[in-house]
Amino acid sequence: SLLALAVKITVFHINDTHGHAWPFTDSAGNIIGGFSTVATMIDAERKVNPYVLFLHAGDINTGVPESDLLNALPDIFVLNRMKLDAMAIGNHEFDKPRDVLLRQMSWAKFPFLSANIYKDGKPYFTPYIIKNVGGIRVAIVGFTTEHTRILEGPNSEDLEFKNVIEVAKTLIPEVRKQADIVIALTHLGVGQGYSELYTTADQLAKEVPGIDLIIDGHSHTDLKQPMVVNGVPIVQAFEWAKVLGKADIHFEDGKVVKIEWQAIPVVQSKVVGKDESGKNIYQVVTPEAPYVKNPLDYFKKLGGAKLDTVIGYTEILLNGERADVRSKTTNLANLITDSMLWKTGADVALTNGGGIRASIKPGEIKIRDVLTVLPFGNTLYVLEMKGSELLKVFEYAATVPNGQGAFLQVAGATWKAEGGKLTEVLIKGKPIDPEKVYKVVTNNYMAAGGDGYTMLKGQKGYDTFFVMADVVVEYIQKVLGGKITSYDDKPRVERK
Numbered sequence: 422s423l424l425a426l427a428v429k430i431t432v433f434h435i436n437d438t439h440g441h442a443w444p445f446t447d448s449a450g451n452i453i454g455g456f457s458t459v460a461t462m463i464d465a466e467r468k469v470n471p472y473v474l475f476l477h478a479g480d481i482n483t484g485v486p487e488s489d490l491l492n493a494l495p496d497i498f499v500l501n502r503m504k505l506d507a508m509a510i511g512n513h514e515f516d517k518p519r520d521v522l523l524r525q526m527s528w529a530k531f532p533f534l535s536a537n538i539y540k541d542g543k544p545y546f547t548p549y550i551i552k553n554v555g556g557i558r559v560a561i562v563g564f565t566t567e568h569t570r571i572l573e574g575p576n577s578e579d580l581e582f583k584n585v586i587e588v589a590k591t592l593i594p595e596v597r598k599q600a601d602i603v604i605a606l607t608h609l610g611v612g613q614g615y616s617e618l619y620t621t622a623d624q625l626a627k628e629v630p631g632i633d634l635i636i637d638g639h640s641h642t643d644l645k646q647p648m649v650v651n652g653v654p655i656v657q658a659f660e661w662a663k664v665l666g667k668a669d670i671h672f673e674d675g676k677v678v679k680i681e682w683q684a685i686p687v688v689q690s691k692v693v694g695k696d697e698s699g700k701n702i703y704q705v706v707t708p709e710a711p712y713v714k715n716p717l718d719y720f721k722k723l724g725g726a727k728l729d730t731v732i733g734y735t736e737i738l739l740n741g742e743r744a745d746v747r748s749k750t751t752n753l754a755n756l757i758t759d760s761m762l763w764k765t766g767a768d769v770a771l772t773n774g775g776g777i778r779a780s781i782k783p784g785e786i787k788i789r790d791v792l793t794v795l796p797f798g799n800t801l802y803v804l805e806m807k808g809s810e811l812l813k814v815f816e817y818a819a820t821v822p823n824g825q826g827a828f829l830q831v832a833g834a835t836w837k838a839e840g841g842k843l844t845e846v847l848i849k850g851k852p853i854d855p856e857k858v859y860k861v862v863t864n865n866y867m868a869a870g871g872d873g874y875t876m877l878k879g880q881k882g883y884d885t886f887f888v889m890a891d892v893v894v895e896y897i898q899k900v901l902g903g904k905i906t907s908y909d910d911k912p913r914v915e916r917k
């Protein structure tokens with residue numbers, strides 16, 4: 422016939438939601454995000470279009486205490502209700518021990534996909550699925566950044582993260598034979614600034630033919646239009662469900678003829694003015710879907726009482742800004758490392774700046790705030806190290822470029838470096854004695870070799886099972902008397 426059979430499939434996607442199942446307030450006061458809002462947006466399309474898919478490109482875990490406390494059960498519970506079709510495994514799915522991830526997978530009615538994570542020579546997760554959507558065979562293939570092995574330290578140690586390009590080069594042609602369209606659902610990241618050690622989504626598009634669309638996550642990139650590499654559109658929906666990605670894929674006679682894509686801001690209510698008492702007046706933009714909002718409200722109450730407990734008051738900003746804690750001393754980094762020394766009586770405390778995830782604003786300090794700063798559930802790990810071994814830690818720290826999570830924050834010590842070389846390190850004001858045995862406290866992530874601190878792995882020591890966040894709470898209450906008016910922010914690190 423002269424008339425081609427036309428079908429449109431709409432694929433919605435989110436990524437890097439990190440516990441942000443609930444709407445939250447942005448800097449302008451607008452209420453944005455929220456899976457309840459996303460549900461309304463997707464349902465509007467489902468009413469007029471039978472061919473809708475919904476995908477998540479990884480990192481549902483870690484970032485909002487209400488979710489973290491319940492191991493992301495709230496997020497998964499409502500994603501089931503929203504009929505999520507598939508999720509890619511992100512690196513943060515390894516933040517907690519494996520049994521937590523396996524439990525999450527058992528809660529989910531959708532598959533957790535990754536084709537390049539292997540154990541004992543076989544894929545450990547489901548590599549791909551093929552869905553029949555309006556007679557079109559849609560393949561969805563998952564890939565996970567190889568960087569996970571380094572970023573996640575001990576929790577992914579038993580797994581092999583195969584090179585994404587190598588796996589894709591054999592897998593994609595096989596999948597192509599069984600499908601009309603191949604979508605790669607990836608947690609790889611886009612753009613420059615990435616290392617040669619791991620594959621980015623743009624490299625995948627460049628090196629591996631046969632992929633029609635890459636739906637990506639990991640770099641939290643706020644794309645406004647697809648990034649097109651080698652003719653393949655790569656899309657990403659920023660982070661925290663602030664944005665909903667929407668790809669309209671047009672087929673004629675079973676072949677892809679056009680892909681249109683938009684990044685739609687997820688806005689529940691916006692500020693339209695102020696009342697006489699100065700309070701914001703809101704206007705609803707997208708009503709929340711009750712079948713998602715109600716269970717989320719319930720889950721929020723479950724953890725709420727504990728999280729709302731006020732543990733102190735600060736008159737100053739305790740600085741945990743990402744760029745700062747990954748490049749220099751801050752008052753909050755000092756407070757955290759000081760609490761580690763206080764709790765264990767160690768000579769020196771070492772923690773990675775990348776583990777400090779937020780600031781604490783002036784005002785009341787709640788348990789929630791401390792858990793937002795330290796969401797990983799890390800414990801304090803005590804090591805007995807010879808000075809000569811301890812020196813290697815600082816030599817490595819000196820090589821870490823500013824801005825990386827591995828940046829070394831300390832207490833009981835100061836260190837200086839120039840051009841990536843260690844120039845001075847003092848423990849309690851004195852040079853390291855190579856023969857002396859020091860008591861060192863670090864977190865369990867670094868003790869297992871996380872963030873490249875492989876020299877800590879295998880040292881004599883033990884896990885105290887003191888949770889870092891609990892230790893900080895105790896320190897604020899007992900040592901600082903629950904009131905912070907100022908805090909030491911003298912540089913403990915100097916780098917040129």
Ligand code: ATP
Nearest residue numbers: 480512516572639640773775776797826827866872
């Ligand atoms: P994404 O969500 O896309 O993975 P991210 O902020 O986690 O983004 P990076 O900016 O690369 O990614 O941060 C990773 C850093 O987070 C690591 O280098 C490390 O410093 C820290 N980190 C990750 N997992 C842990 C953990 N379990 N314990 C302590 N620190 C961690």
Ligand code: ZN
Nearest residue numbers: 437480513639
């Ligand atoms: Zn993420």
